[in-house]
Amino acid sequence: MTKEERDLQEEKDLVEEMQGEIEEIENEEGEIDEEKLEEAVTGGNSDVAKLKDTLARTQADFVNFKQRVERDKEDMIFFLKSDILKKILPRVDDLERIITNTPEEMRVGALYEGVVSMQTKLLADLDKMWAKPFESKWEEVNPDKHDVMTTVPGQKEGIIFDEFEKGYLLGDRVLRHAKVVVWAGE
Numbered sequence: 001m002t003k004e005e006r007d008l009q010e011e012k013d014l015v016e017e018m019q020g021e022i023e024e025i026e027n028e029e030g031e032i033d034e035e036k037l038e039e040a041v042t043g044g045n046s047d048v049a050k051l052k053d054t055l056a057r058t059q060a061d062f063v064n065f066k067q068r069v070e071r072d073k074e075d076m077i078f079f080l081k082s083d084i085l086k087k088i089l090p091r092v093d094d095l096e097r098i099i100t101n102t103p104e105e106m107r108v109g110a111l112y113e114g115v116v117s118m119q120t121k122l123l124a125d126l127d128k129m130w131a132k133p134f135e136s137k138w139e140e141v142n143p144d145k146h147d148v149m150t151t152v153p154g155q156k157e158g159i160i161f162d163e164f165e166k167g168y169l170l171g172d173r174v175l176r177h178a179k180v181v182v183w184a185g186e
Contacts, residue, residue: 095119154183
């Protein structure tokens with residue numbers, strides 16, 4: 001048998017095989033049944049379905065991995081900044097206490113103005129690093145932002161009466177809880 005005859009015979013066999021497959025998916029009226037066609041197309045290709053499933057799972061895992069890496073990166077930046085800023089905040093508190101407790105007659109002169117200038121510059125530097133104080137007085141106690149140091153008898157229960165130490169946010173997270181005095185009610 002020559003090469004041409006073999007090719008011709010292969011084509012005939014292929015045509016017969018395809019006709020047999022078409023007959024298998026035809027219904028009684030001679031029309032192609034779509035369900036049987038779908039089954040014939042995918043039935044022999046279970047490996048393709050497995051590969052598609054594996055690909056979909058791998059893509060989902062990759063998206064989750066990217067999100068986890070981004071979240072871990074943000075957490076690492078927060079903790080690095082917070083470690084540095086927590087060492088600076090007591091100095092800011094000290095300057096605020098000096099300014100607040102300076103008698104009125106001593107609030108003039110270069111020394112006082114230097115202390116005020118130092119505090120202003122420190123607060124500006126904190127602001128550049130997204131660290132900002134938050135106001136607590138006259139607010140309701142929020143355990144996520146406030147540490148209650150003591151309670152005193154007062155008008156409205158759970159309202160902050162005074163601050164021992166200001167609280168700070170770093171971005172939208174609490175950097176340092178405010179230490180507060182709360183009214184206990186009457």
